[in-house]
Amino acid sequence: MSEDMDLPPEVYRRRRIIAAVAAIIILILLIVGITWAVNTIQNRNTNEAVPSATATAEAFQNFSARADVTASPTGSASANPSQAADPSKSPDPSASTTSAAVAACSAQNxxxxxxxxxxxxxxxxxxxxxxxxxxxxxxxxxxxxxxxxxxxxxxxxxxxxxxxxxxxxxxxxxxxxxxxxxxxxxxxxxxxxxxxxxxxxxxxxxxxxxxxxxxxxxxxxxxxxxxxxx
Structure with missing residues (x-):
């Protein structure tokens, strides 16, 4: 007959309590470990996402603050030789010539x-x-x-x-x-x-x-x- 069969009931009870306490401790540690791991992963993802969002926002602000590259050539083109060369917008020489050609009134007229x-x-x-x-x-x-x-x-x-x-x-x-x-x-x-x-x-x-x-x-x-x- 083995020695375990000769142990008193108090010993078995004590072992069961110790085993139960150990199981509870292990379970608690497991829960704590899982929670810590999840939080760590979430924090890491959050930290990585924030700079990305900040960079995106800054990039958008910089883009919106830049001069409108498309509009600039149009504006400059309006002041370029193409407009100056438009004969419809040039001074009408005939009007000033006619005015200058009118002689002063004199005793003859x-x-x-x-x-x-x-x-x-x-x-x-x-x-x-x-x-x-x-x-x-x-x-x-x-x-x-x-x-x-x-x-x-x-x-x-x-x-x-x-x-x-x-x-x-x-x-x-x-x-x-x-x-x-x-x-x-x-x-x-x-x-x-x-x-x-x-x-x-x-x-x-x-x-x-x-x-x-x-x-x-x-x-x-x-x-x-x-x-x-x-």
Whole structure:
């Protein structure tokens, strides 16, 4: 008979308890090991996935922030010689040539008249004059310009003595423009009854009497017209 058959029951009980405890410990260790392994694998996969996602995001941002390569050539092409060579977008030389070819109005094609608003003005009443200029030719001519003589001039005299010159103290050139054949234009000029014959800072009241007024446009003078100051 073997020695195991001679062991008391307490020994068998003790062995069973030890075996059960050992099995439980092994099971716990197994569970812990499996859990650790799973977590390790998951963490590793997560760490590998994050840089990839970050790199993808950065690459997308860099791509979206780059200049549109397709649009650039189109934009530059619009400013390149192909457009400059487009005759439809080039200046029309005929318009500027025509404008430059229009000669200034002169005595040959411009008629100037002046008309006082009254034949006689009461004491203290300021005279006014209507100046009319007409293109009497069959071609356009140009009036006005930067020079004072290209404006409307008004000269008032008393006999042979100069009394007033509009452009002497306040020159006002006309804006350059074309006057078509047969067309006329007018301008109104007032006179404050001051004589500036002695200078712009030495004006004085004009005396009573008869005066003559002559208007000129582009250097073309009108016929003299008389009026009276009371």
């Amino acid at each position: 411009l008629k100037v008249t002046v008309a006082p608003s009254k034949k006689q003005y009461a004491a203290g009443e300021a005279p006014s004059f209507t100046v009319t200029y007409t293109n009497i030719s069959k071609t356009p001519c140009a009036i006005g310009g930067d020079k004072a003589e290209n404006g409307i001039e008004l000269n008032i005299t008393s006999g042979a003595a100069q009394t007033y010159s509009k452009n002497k103290c306040a020159p006002a050139p006309l804006k350059k423009a074309e006057l078509e054949p047969g067309k006329e234009a007018t301008g109104e000029i007032a006179w404050d009854r001051k004589s500036n014959a002695s200078g712009c800072e030495k004006t004085k009241d004009a005396e009573k009497g008869t005066y003559s007024v002559v208007a000129s446009v582009n250097g073309v003078a009108s016929q003299a017209v008389n009026f009276t100051l009371a």
